Amino acid sequence: MDADVVISGAGPTGLLLASELALAGVRVRVLERRLARHQESRALTLHPRSIEIMDLRGIADRFLELGRTVPGWHFAGLPQRLDFSALRTRHGYCLFLEQARVERVLEERVRELGVEISYGHELLAVAQDEDGVEVTVRAPGGESGLRAAYVVGCDGGRSRVRDIAGIGFPGTDATMTSMLGDFMDIDHDAIAAVGEDAPVLIVPLESGATRLVVTDPLRMRVPASEPVTFEEFRDALVRMAGSSFGIAEPRWLSRFGNATRLAEAYRVGRVLLAGDAAHIHFPAAGQGLNTGLQDAMNLGWKLAAEINGWAPAGLLDRYHTERHAVGRTVTANTQAQTLLLELTLLPDYQQPVTALRELMNDLLQIPEVNSHLAALVSALGTSYPSSDDDPLVGARMPDIPSTATDGRRLRVSELLQTGRFAYLDFTGAQEGAAAVAAGWGDRVEVVAGDPPSAAGDLVEVLVRPDGHVAWVRRRHETPDVAARESALRTWAGAPRQAAVTT
Ligand SMILES: Cc1cc2nc3c(=O)[nH]c(=O)nc-3n(C[C@H](O)[C@H](O)[C@H](O)COP(=O)(O)OP(=O)(O)OC[C@H]3O[C@@H](n4cnc5c(N)ncnc54)[C@H](O)[C@@H]3O)c2cc1C
Structure with a gap:
């Protein structure tokens, strides 16, 4: 084999997946068609769960020091903001950070x-055959072949990988396109004059340029594949905002639409998909890059477990089960948001859509509604299916601090930095800790300590490498060695030794 895994595509998804696999000792090769990294940025935001997963690996600060945080975000462009700061997280904000910078940080990590x-x-x-995949690559020196155990289309x-694997990509074609332009020279007085309500999105970029995004009813049926001209962009600004904002010399002009599609399967044998290769939609509330990062986080440890030989039966297939469901939720919420935007632009609907927007805006002022949508967009509400009735199983583990018996102060996020599972034993007796360390110590970081107040009634917790909860026991439940061992076998495979007893 030339590598264990070949990743096609060095966008954010491919880069995070590469680092997750490498962390687990997997030999990875990343192929990127471009000659160098993109300088332009489509995405501009990282949401709370994406920052949390970077925190799980100890690299959140690298992103935070480059961007700027705002406490909330929008849904369908409604004036009432989603309040991320009210969510139970240490990272209750939206981080403005251009995609090119996100990719740069991830690439540094991959190289390290x-x-x-x-x-x-x-x-x-x-x-693909029974034992692996044969990948044909075109490089400056000509075509060559690569043999690996798996290939992931990022x-x-x-996605060519998706097409070659014959994976369907059902969904809807674009009914609407918007235009974006990045400009260095902008008339800031004109921008200040139109204020926040302008039907043009205006975002200052870290590079010093300003991003303008406009959806013009007269141009919104133009296909995304048609290049934007400077004149077209300027005319749209004047029509929609009454000013051209003094734009000149665009750095980048682009058109993007609301085509929405979701791959039928995220895995076919030894071929997997992640990121935009698996789901596309309008960038409503900025979720595409974030969803791709979270796909990579979910897939990395499972694929590494397969390669490293300890994956329990069905583990890799859970990638599709878990992330396809998320893809369905994201494509649905972006479609709902986009419809609201599209209707706003159609003259016949202006009155009813104004009424609908006002109604929705009122609903967003109800804290429960606001936090429901904030959890959806931030991805903090993502919970994977589980047969366990405990609501924490499948959900993300809150980043609670604990004090280990040796006096170390640890957060859950610190325990997961090596990319292994974490088992928290707050029983006081440390029996679970000893058994887990004996059987699964090579895959599980074990910590025993006094229960921190933030742990509530939790006495035992098994956390997956991606920070989601695999199993819990609460104080009112009697200790159950068999249940703990069954959870460990389901998620982390067979123990090192034949039997685990306490
Ligand atoms: C205007 C706009 C604004 C957006 N804003 C946001 C936002 O604020 N927040 C957010 O979360 N998302 C946003 N998105 C979406 C986000 O940009 C994408 O979801 C994200 O880039 C997907 O990352 P990826 O790594 O999956 O795919 P890509 O970024 O598309 O990367 C795929 C890579 O694969 C390479 N490649 C393709 N074919 C091959 C091949 N055959 N061989 C080798 N390499 C290949 C490509 O060159 C590319 O580098 C926005 C999108 C648009 C259009």
């Missing part, structure tokens, strides 16, 4: 972990 990124290398073909919305 010793992974090679092959720029100018395009995946042309994949053939190759964007037009």
